[in-house]
Amino acid sequence: MxxxxxxxxxxxxxxxxxxxxxxxxxxxxxxxxxxxSTAIVEQVWLEFAERYGLDYNEILRTSHGVQAGDTVRRYAPAGADIESLTAELGEMERARTDGxxxxxxxxxxxxxxxxxxxxxxxxxxxxxxxxxxxxxxxxxxxxxxxxxxxxxxxxxxxxxxxxxxxxxxxxxxxxxxxxxxxxxxxxxxxxxxxxxxxxxxxxxxxxxxxxxxxxxxxxxxxxxxxxxxxxxxxx
Missing domain, CATH: 3.40.50.1000 (HAD superfamily/HAD-like)
Structure with missing residues (x-):
């Protein structure tokens, strides 16, 4: 048609x-x-960036709309447990619904x-x-x-x-x-x-x-x- x-x-x-x-x-x-859900997403990525001394603004620039695991894989330090980090960030996001x-x-x-x-x-x-x-x-x-x-x-x-x-x-x-x-x-x-x-x-x-x-x-x-x-x- x-x-x-x-x-x-x-x-x-x-x-x-x-x-x-x-x-x-x-x-x-x-x-x-x-x-x-902007406030929650930004809060979670800020905590991730601060933990590993990463560029928070750069993470925000590239992470929006992308699967969390792909962002973790891109920015986590060498040797990091990508699956565990991704799971942890997921739990943080699930627990936060304010706003x-x-x-x-x-x-x-x-x-x-x-x-x-x-x-x-x-x-x-x-x-x-x-x-x-x-x-x-x-x-x-x-x-x-x-x-x-x-x-x-x-x-x-x-x-x-x-x-x-x-x-x-x-x-x-x-x-x-x-x-x-x-x-x-x-x-x-x-x-x-x-x-x-x-x-x-x-x-x-x-x-x-x-x-x-x-x-x-x-x-x-x-x-x-x-x-x-x-x-x-x-x-």
């Missing part, structure tokens, strides 16, 4: 119409995209979308994803691709491609909501249109858009002739 071509990249001026995307599936990152909130409009958007046409694709493991989504008051999508479900984390496209396949959608018929450079790179490598949430994603390219949050996003969804959904998102 063919769909209208997507408009080009835009951060529209106030007098321009909002971009409209026609898709068959919607994929979401979690941290920074649906859930604001975890949903981004504005996230709950309403998730509820408005067809449940069988959305997925969560996160670098967190399933336990942490459950904890953070619950702390933010958000319902976990039935389809999830967490850290345990992939062999290569973001920026590799494996997670997004797997989620699209689970939903029965072709990459060209998918839109990804992301906030971090690693996740944006993964979505783009998967051949998916990408909506950058917030201002941390760098420059926009063709097939990319930017929103501050979901407050102004509207959605309509209808069943198509194939039994799937044709979803129209207005940004």
């Amino acid at each position: 063919s769909h209208p071509a997507a408009p080009g990249p835009t951060e529209p001026a106030s007098n321009q119409p909002a971009p409209t995307l026609a898709v068959r599936a919607v994929l979401f990152d979690m941290d920074g995209t649906l859930v604001d 975890v909130i949903a981004l504005p409009g996230a709950e309403a958007l998730l509820e408005a979308l067809p449940a069988d046409a959305i997925a969560l694709v996160t670098s967190a493991d399933r336990i942490l994803a459950d904890i953070r989504m619950r702390a933010a008051g958000l319902t976990m999508p039935a389809t999830t691709v967490t850290a345990e479900a992939v062999t290569r984390g973001k920026p590799h496209p494996e997670g997004y491609l797997k989620a699209a396949a689970l939903l029965g959608a072709e990459p060209a018929d998918v839109v990804v909501f992301e906030d971090a450079p690693a996740g944006i790179a993964a979505a783009r490598a998967a051949g998916m249109r990408t909506v950058v949430v917030g201002d941390a994603g760098g420059e926009l390219e063709p097939g990319m858009w930017r929103i501050p949050d979901y407050s102004a996003v509207t959605v309509t969804a209808v069943k198509d002739d194939d039994g799937g959904h044709l979803i129209t998102l207005t940004l």
Whole structure:
């Protein structure tokens, strides 16, 4: 089934119409995209950096959206037990939920979308994803691709491609909501249109858009002739 071509990249001026995307599936990152957990993430990486005398700002610059184990492997001192360190950091993150909130409009958007046409694709493991989504008051999508479900984390496209396949959608018929450079790179490598949430994603390219949050996003969804959904998102 063919769909209208997507408009080009835009951060529209106030007098321009909002971009409209026609898709068959919607994929979401979690941290920074649906859930604001910035304070906890930064606190955990600060403790890690201070313990080993590492450059905290450099770790933050490269760790957002990446699996924790990949960051530990990159920065831990030689001879460190990577698995134990990663497990320890995971336990620290799971125990801290103060200040975890949903981004504005996230709950309403998730509820408005067809449940069988959305997925969560996160670098967190399933336990942490459950904890953070619950702390933010958000319902976990039935389809999830967490850290345990992939062999290569973001920026590799494996997670997004797997989620699209689970939903029965072709990459060209998918839109990804992301906030971090690693996740944006993964979505783009998967051949998916990408909506950058917030201002941390760098420059926009063709097939990319930017929103501050979901407050102004509207959605309509209808069943198509194939039994799937044709979803129209207005940004």
